[in-house]
Amino acid sequence: MSTDVSSPPASSAVIDAVPLRHPWRWVAAIVILILLGLFLYGAATNEAYGWSTFGKYILDERIVSGVWITIQLTVLSMILAIVLAVILAVMRLSPNPVFRSVSWVYLWIFRGTPVFVQLVFWGLFPTIYKNIQLGVPFGPTFFEMNIQSLSNYFLLAIIGLGLNEAAYLAEIIRAGISSVPEGQSEASTALGMSWLLTMRRTVLPQAMRVIIPPTGNEFIGQLKTTSLAVAVPFTLDLFGRQRDIASVIFQPVPLLLVAAAWYLLITSILMVGQFYLERYFSRGVSRKLTTKQLQALAEAQTFGEVGKA
Amino acid sequence: MTAVSDVTPPMVKAEGVCKNFGALKVLKGVTLEIGRGQVLVLVGPSGSGKSTFLRCINHLEQVNGGRLYVDGELIGYRERGDKLYEMPPREAAKQRREIGMVFQHFNLFPHRNALANIIEAPMQVKGVKKAAAIERAKDLLEQVGLSDKATAYPAQLSGGQQQRVAIARALAMNPKLMLFDEPTSALDPELVGEVLGVMKKLASEGMTMVVVTHEMGFAREVADQLVFMDAGVIIERGKPRELLSNPQHERTKAFLSKVM
Numbered sequence: 001m002s003t004d005v006s007s008p009p010a011s012s013a014v015i016d017a018v019p020l021r022h023p024w025r026w027v028a029a030i031v032i033l034i035l036l037g038l039f040l041y042g043a044a045t046n047e048a049y050g051w052s053t054f055g056k057y058i059l060d061e062r063i064v065s066g067v068w069i070t071i072q073l074t075v076l077s078m079i080l081a082i083v084l085a086v087i088l089a090v091m092r093l094s095p096n097p098v099f100r101s102v103s104w105v106y107l108w109i110f111r112g113t114p115v116f117v118q119l120v121f122w123g124l125f126p127t128i129y130k131n132i133q134l135g136v137p138f139g140p141t142f143f144e145m146n147i148q149s150l151s152n153y154f155l156l157a158i159i160g161l162g163l164n165e166a167a168y169l170a171e172i173i174r175a176g177i178s179s180v181p182e183g184q185s186e187a188s189t190a191l192g193m194s195w196l197l198t199m200r201r202t203v204l205p206q207a208m209r210v211i212i213p214p215t216g217n218e219f220i221g222q223l224k225t226t227s228l229a230v231a232v233p234f235t236l237d238l239f240g241r242q243r244d245i246a247s248v249i250f251q252p253v254p255l256l257l258v259a260a261a262w263y264l265l266i267t268s269i270l271m272v273g274q275f276y277l278e279r280y281f282s283r284g285v286s287r288k289l290t291t292k293q294l295q296a297l298a299e300a301q302t303f304g305e306v307g308k309a
Numbered sequence: 310m311t312a313v314s315d316v317t318p319p320m321v322k323a324e325g326v327c328k329n330f331g332a333l334k335v336l337k338g339v340t341l342e343i344g345r346g347q348v349l350v351l352v353g354p355s356g357s358g359k360s361t362f363l364r365c366i367n368h369l370e371q372v373n374g375g376r377l378y379v380d381g382e383l384i385g386y387r388e389r390g391d392k393l394y395e396m397p398p399r400e401a402a403k404q405r406r407e408i409g410m411v412f413q414h415f416n417l418f419p420h421r422n423a424l425a426n427i428i429e430a431p432m433q434v435k436g437v438k439k440a441a442a443i444e445r446a447k448d449l450l451e452q453v454g455l456s457d458k459a460t461a462y463p464a465q466l467s468g469g470q471q472q473r474v475a476i477a478r479a480l481a482m483n484p485k486l487m488l489f490d491e492p493t494s495a496l497d498p499e500l501v502g503e504v505l506g507v508m509k510k511l512a513s514e515g516m517t518m519v520v521v522t523h524e525m526g527f528a529r530e531v532a533d534q535l536v537f538m539d540a541g542v543i544i545e546r547g548k549p550r551e552l553l554s555n556p557q558h559e560r561t562k563a564f565l566s567k568v569m
Contacts, residue, residue: 181416183412183414183416184416184418186369186412186416187410187412187416187417187418188430189369189402189405190367190369190405190408190409190410190412190479191405191406191429191430191434191478191479191482192402192403192405192406192430192434192482193402193430193433193434194398194399194402195398197433197434201429201433202418205420206418206419206420281420283420283462
């Protein structure tokens with residue numbers, strides 16, 4: 001009844017099989033490459049694309065500063081949006097009915113009106129409100145500020161873009177929070193954690209896994225929505241600069257290509273960042289071991305075998 | 310000695326506890342007492358209200374009728390004169406700190422490794438310093454036989470190992486009472502033993518425990534008191550040996566004949 005474990009029988013030798021072939025994948029890839037080549041050749045030889053103009057303006061000082069402004073608009077408005085959205089989502093899910101209603105009304109207004117209209121409104125904000133006074137209504141005033149004198153379109157564009165985006169992000173965050181199993185908050189409650197602590201330490205970190213991919217999407221969307229800042233009117237961003245130059249030299253197509261190339265480049269960089277964020281927040285999700293853990297286990301295994309021999 | 314223990318209240322005292330969800334009455338007047346260091350095992354068919362009663366003890370569910378005391382303190386309400394006031398969440402959280410709970414599905418935090426799961430509540434809720442929390446957590450991991458799993462994430466542990474980490478997590482708050490809600494029901498049969506082993510050790514060290522379970526062997530061996538519940542009321546109670554070998558009530562007999 002003694003089975004010899006240490007020397008395996010011949011049938012358990014390592015398999016050396018012919019891998020499965022996929023000829024149709026090759027055919028499809030070749031067809032696509034041919035079509036792509038034809039398109040590129042057509043684009044390169046078509047004068048309407050104005051490649052020499054493209055080359056002249058792609059690194060133009062105004063365009064590069066526009067790129068920088070666009071990045072600033074995107075990042076700052078997204079920071080504002082994320083902070084607001086977390087507050088809105090937590091309010092929406094809180095047991096307090098006042099918080100829930102406030103959050104609902106915010107979402108209703110900011111999702112229900114076009115962002116272009118909102119941006120025009122923010123541009124007019126200093127004209128509509130002129131002064132900000134802080135004090136008792138119909139009583140004394142403690143603080144007064146003339147906002148007409150400091151109408152800063154860059155700031156107004158950030159506020160307009162951020163407040164609108166917050167409404168969409170709040171829904172994403174709410175979905176993420178709802179995706180965390182109830183047992184998680186129950187366990188936290190049973191350990192004596194308060195509602196807020198449970199949200200911050202247990203629920204939100206787990207919700208991140210669900211929140212990050214669509215938020216990356218929103219980030220990229222926001223990058224392109226900054227081109228609407230022209231409604232404020234703010235025109236120092238990439239799209240505004242490109243339009244200004246194009247209208248002077250009467251060549252819209254190459255300058256649109258310049259803007260498109262820059263948007264594509266920034267988007268690509270954002271996608272890399274998203275990959276690393278997703279990997280960080282998915283820790284503990286899979287039973288799969290990391291390369292490091294597998295290595296350690298394999299070493300322990302060989303060590304065991306050597307020890308036996 | 311005996312004089313002192315006569316004055317101290319029982320660890321858990323339930324007087325006609327009722328709980329309903331809307332029109333559905335789940336608990337219809339449960340009265341029982343659990344002394345310090347005692348182990349009470351609750352058995353009964355599913356839907357009998359035993360888990361709900363357990364969840365009432367640490368106020369995960371709010372009691373609708375009767376009174377429930379833990380260590381002499383009314384749970385979930387403040388009593389002033391003859392009026393009851395709902396307890397603010399902060400005070401309820403304070404009461405829960407002293408009551409550990411172990412769930413059927415473990416409910417470990419999947420984004421934290423075993424050690425981080427254990428130190429989470431002591432650090433965040435009680436403000437224990439990190440070094441002290443880690444030291445205590447390592448002790449607890451050793452107690453449940455998982456010293457080598459401190460850095461493993463829950464998804465990399467077997468069910469039995471996860472439940473033992475969950476027990477260590479609850480113990481890290483130094484509770485005076487431990488609640489177990491079907492702690493072995495979600496486990497493979499071969500893993501049940503390791504969890505029950507940890508629970509037996511805990512009982513022998515004098516922890517007061519309320520256990521909802523279908524493990525009659527555990528009940529016979531460890532319980533001081535066995536309570537059979539059905540349809541929201543206690544049908545029968547007594548020493549486990551007597552109740553298991555000689556049930557008086559028809560419903561108890563029918564239930565026991567199915568599970569044993």
